[in-house]
Amino acid sequence: MKSRILIIGACGQIGTELTLTLRNRFGADKVVASDIREGNEDIMGEGHFELLDATDLAAVEDVIFRYKVDTVYLMAAMLSAIAERFPAKAWHLNMTSLFNVLNLAKDKKIKKVFWPSSIAVFGETTPAQDTPQLTVMEPSTVYGISKQTGERWCEYYHNKYDVDVRSIRYPGLISYTTEPGGGTTDYAVDIYHRALKHGQYRSFLNKGTILPMMYMDDAIRATIGIMDAPKKNIKVRSSYNLAGVSYAPEDVAASIQKVIPNFEISYEPDFRQAIADSWPESIDDSIARKDWGWEHKFDLDAITKIMLDNLEERYK
Numbered sequence: 001m002k003s004r005i006l007i008i009g010a011c012g013q014i015g016t017e018l019t020l021t022l023r024n025r026f027g028a029d030k031v032v033a034s035d036i037r038e039g040n041e042d043i044m045g046e047g048h049f050e051l052l053d054a055t056d057l058a059a060v061e062d063v064i065f066r067y068k069v070d071t072v073y074l075m076a077a078m079l080s081a082i083a084e085r086f087p088a089k090a091w092h093l094n095m096t097s098l099f100n101v102l103n104l105a106k107d108k109k110i111k112k113v114f115w116p117s118s119i120a121v122f123g124e125t126t127p128a129q130d131t132p133q134l135t136v137m138e139p140s141t142v143y144g145i146s147k148q149t150g151e152r153w154c155e156y157y158h159n160k161y162d163v164d165v166r167s168i169r170y171p172g173l174i175s176y177t178t179e180p181g182g183g184t185t186d187y188a189v190d191i192y193h194r195a196l197k198h199g200q201y202r203s204f205l206n207k208g209t210i211l212p213m214m215y216m217d218d219a220i221r222a223t224i225g226i227m228d229a230p231k232k233n234i235k236v237r238s239s240y241n242l243a244g245v246s247y248a249p250e251d252v253a254a255s256i257q258k259v260i261p262n263f264e265i266s267y268e269p270d271f272r273q274a275i276a277d278s279w280p281e282s283i284d285d286s287i288a289r290k291d292w293g294w295e296h297k298f299d300l301d302a303i304t305k306i307m308l309d310n311l312e313e314r315y316k
């Protein structure tokens with residue numbers, strides 16, 4: 001393989017783990033990590049890294065040309081909670097970066113694109129349980145609107161220009177390597193840090209707020225799985241529903257209490273509650289399972305064990 005993979009937004013929660021996994025798989029020379037800021041030592045220590053603004057088409061094209069990139073994973077975006085504070089900036093970043101990459105694929109400067117969507121494409125009028133692949137989509141957040149619009153453009157570029165763009169609707173993602181990037185499901189990561197540090201957690205989402213979640217390793221496997229699948233198997237060119245586990249804050253607390261019996265949770269919902277209330281509780285991902293063999297592995301207790309085991313050192 002002469003060509004390389006470019007990850008844009010490589011220093012974020014998903015980009016960091018994706019970069020490390022792809023470097024392991026293909027070798028450090030084959031992967032170019034990029035972001036608008038520098039990342040942690042795992043990202044910066046080994047392999048190619050470029051400071052790159054995803055909204056700057058000429059700069060993105062230059063990196064693609066210099067490194068002979070044929071595949072782009074576009075992970076740069078402004079996430080749901082922050083986007084509500086900066087709607088115009090969020091729209092600009094989320095849409096301009098996507099158009100830049102789709103247009104480079106349309107002009108045959110790259111061959112394959114991965115772009116993540118989110119469960120935020122759904123809204124209050126969407127059926128909340130086992131949300132189907134095809135359903136009512138009336139997102140009420142800036143972030144959700146940008147992801148739904150992005151899905152439409154991905155499908156359009158595929159249908160009109162044969163762009164090989166692949167996408168999944170990630171649920172809330174749980175990982176310990178980096179801090180979460182300002183989303184509505186961030187509580188489900190913060191809670192483990194607080195459990196170890198303070199033995200208690202004040203949740204910004206209320207008791208009973210069930211949301212779809214996934215452990216990061218599952219999300220990375222899904223991302224690489226959909227990119228590895230034969231082109232003919234990818235029948236959905238907007239974005240695939242993807243599911244792992246669904247749970248509420250009190251479920252995480254109960255799972256933590258199995259390991260730290262004195263752990264306590266309290267509830268003080270803020271503006272993120274309204275966002276969470278507009279999202280589904282569980283997702284039907286049978287089409288992803290059928291089309292490209294998706295299967296999740298981690299349930300809540302397995303996630304809790306990994307999070308506590310790996311974060312323990314940090315708070316000793």
Ligand SMILES: NC(=O)c1ccc[n+]([C@@H]2O[C@H](COP(=O)([O-])OP(=O)(O)OC[C@H]3O[C@@H](n4cnc5c(N)ncnc54)[C@H](O)[C@@H]3O)[C@@H](O)[C@H]2O)c1
Pocket residue numbers: 008009010011012013014015034035036037052053054055074075076077078079093116117118119169170171172173174179180181182183185
């Ligand atoms: N983490 C989740 O739970 C989750 C859930 C659903 C969808 N997603 C989607 O997955 C993708 C990655 O999410 P994440 O959680 O890793 O986000 P993150 O906020 O942790 O990382 C995004 C990265 O993009 C970088 N970035 C910001 N502006 C940039 C620019 N102009 N040019 C280049 N880089 C820039 C940031 O520095 C950051 O490192 C996003 O599209 C997000 O919408 C994430």
